[in-house]
Amino acid sequence: xSERCETCHRPFTKGRSNQQGRYYFGxxxxxxxxxxxxxxxxxHEILKSKFLPTMKTFNDMVFKVSRxxxxxxxxxxxxxxSQVRIWASSDLQVFIPEPNESxxx
Numbered sequence: 566x567s568e569r570c571e572t573c574h575r576p577f578t579k580g581r582s583n584q585q586g587r588y589y590f591g592x593x594x595x596x597x598x599x600x601x602x603x604x605x606x607x608x609h610e611i612l613k614s615k616f617l618p619t620m621k622t623f624n625d626m627v628f629k630v631s632r633x634x635x636x637x638x639x640x641x642x643x644x645x646x647s648q649v650r651i652w653a654s655s656d657l658q659v660f661i662p663e664p665n666e667s668x669x670x
Contacts, residue, residue: 588664596661597657617632617633
């Protein structure tokens with residue numbers, strides 16, 4: 566007896582790069598964490614909650630949850646990083662260098 570298989574065709578989208586992940590955690594999260602006193606895990610959760618919220622519904626109850634940065638495309642990740650840099654600068658007075666200005670590769 567053979568197994569049944571399903572094939573799905575959808576446009577290919579490239580997930581966030583390893584370089585983007587290293588920059589995010591090594592530069593962005595680190596700078597905000599050091600400034601606020603939150604741990605890096607807390608800072609990461611705060612940023613996801615602020616900039617990557619989504620709503621989930623179960624039995625007529627609505628829950629606010631955060632998307633994972635690993636689910637983002639490279640373009641979405643750069644948009645997220647840009648929003649975080651702008652917010653950090655205006656609301657926290659924390660300068661976060663652009664990826665090409667930082668020491669993290």
